[in-house]
Amino acid sequence: xxxxxxxxxxxxxxxxxxxxxxxxxxxxxxxxxxxxxxxxxxxxxxxxxxxxxxxxxxxxxxxxxxxxxxxxxxxxxxxxxxxxxxxxxxxxxxxxxxxxxxxxxxxxxxxxxxxxxxxxxxxxxxxxxxxxxxxxxxxxxxxxxxxxxxxxxxxxxxxxxxxxxxxxxxxxxxxxxxxxxxxxxxxxxxxxxxxxxxxxxxxxxxxxxxxxxxxxxxxxxxxxxxxxxxxxxxxxxxxxxxxxxxxxxxxxxxxxxxxxxxxxxxxxxxxxxxxxxxxxxxxxxxxxxxxxxxxxxxxxxxxxxxxxxxxxxxxxxx
Numbered sequence: 001x002x003x004x005x006x007x008x009x010x011x012x013x014x015x016x017x018x019x020x021x022x023x024x025x026x027x028x029x030x031x032x033x034x035x036x037x038x039x040x041x042x043x044x045x046x047x048x049x050x051x052x053x054x055x056x057x058x059x060x061x062x063x064x065x066x067x068x069x070x071x072x073x074x075x076x077x078x079x080x081x082x083x084x085x086x087x088x089x090x091x092x093x094x095x096x097x098x099x100x101x102x103x104x105x106x107x108x109x110x111x112x113x114x115x116x117x118x119x120x121x122x123x124x125x126x127x128x129x130x131x132x133x134x135x136x137x138x139x140x141x142x143x144x145x146x147x148x149x150x151x152x153x154x155x156x157x158x159x160x161x162x163x164x165x166x167x168x169x170x171x172x173x174x175x176x177x178x179x180x181x182x183x184x185x186x187x188x189x190x191x192x193x194x195x196x197x198x199x200x201x202x203x204x205x206x207x208x209x210x211x212x213x214x215x216x217x218x219x220x221x222x223x224x225x226x227x228x229x230x231x232x233x234x235x236x237x238x239x240x241x242x243x244x245x246x247x248x249x250x251x252x253x254x255x256x257x258x259x260x261x262x263x264x265x266x267x268x269x270x271x272x273x274x275x276x277x278x279x280x281x282x283x284x285x286x287x288x289x290x291x292x293x294x295x296x297x298x299x300x301x302x303x304x305x306x307x308x309x310x311x312x313x314x315x316x317x318x
Contacts, residue, residue, distance in 0.1 A: 015093045017305045018298075022089030025297035026081040029290040034077060035070035036286030041144045043279025044247040073143030076169040080136035084129055085294075088199070091125035112211055118204040126196030134192055135185035139173050141250035188249035190260045191242045201235035202228075202291065221296040228295030229288045236287040241276035243283065 061069040100111040
């Protein structure tokens with residue numbers, strides 16, 4: 001008479017637990033690697049003539065802005081990555097559960113996702129995430145590059161020149177809305193949607209490698225770290241030109257509106273094909289480390305989340 005009580009307290013595919021674990025893992029990995037994001041993003045929006053070697057760029061930022069300059073926009077990035085990863089993992093796990101249930105219903109030997117199913121799940125989750133979070137990343141890019149400060153910096157080094165104050169997240173958002181309108185929050189959304197292929201490639205490769213490894217051994221955080229790094233290295237190397245274009249579109253003013261194709265052609269015309277790969281070294285390093293830390297942290301956080309929710313549910317039933 002109590003069939004409901006026989007059901008497991010924690011479902012096999014717990015979307016919220018995965019989403020919370022993904023958000024937490026994303027925040028931790030973002031904080032650990034954020035200086036590399038700053039260096040990469042600034043390189044993406046500078047002209048080729050302004051490019052500087054890695055260590056020189058670090059020293060220049062610290063000398064001009066202090067160590068905090070390497071963390072410009074960190075608060076908006078932490079908020080952005082937590083929302084981004086929560087939305088992404090929720091929709092990914094929901095789609096994954098749908099495909100697995102369909103596989104069981106169809107009598108398939110294995111319920112694990114095929115390569116095509118992994119790609120579809122990644123595409124749906126990625127597209128939903130881009131639409132919802134693009135405004136956050138526009139604000140973050142503006143803060144990371146400090147475009148106005150860079151443009152006015154010529155006079156900043158003069159004796160008696162007033163030092164520019166670092167912009168706040170809310171201040172940057174309000175200034176953007178006032179000067180350029182709400183549509184500015186969706187600049188770069190087209191290349192961002194194209195970049196949905198990045199996590200598709202990353203997670204598809206990760207899932208397939210994970211399936212192979214699971215046949216031989218348990219997936220530990222260390223193994224997840226390596227598999228996540230390999231997946232992200234492959235995905236970022238292929239999609240980097242769109243990352244460069246997206247960053248440039250994020251900081252473009254009203255007088256610099258252009259489509260994705262126009263932006264790519266402009267960069268190639270002005271700087272050659274190498275202009276599409278500005279800042280790739282710190283970006284690939286950051287992306288690989290972030291993905292590796294994310295997968296390692298996510299597995300641990302997911303287990304903790306499920307354990308805590310299970311304990312809370314048992315206490316509620318007691």
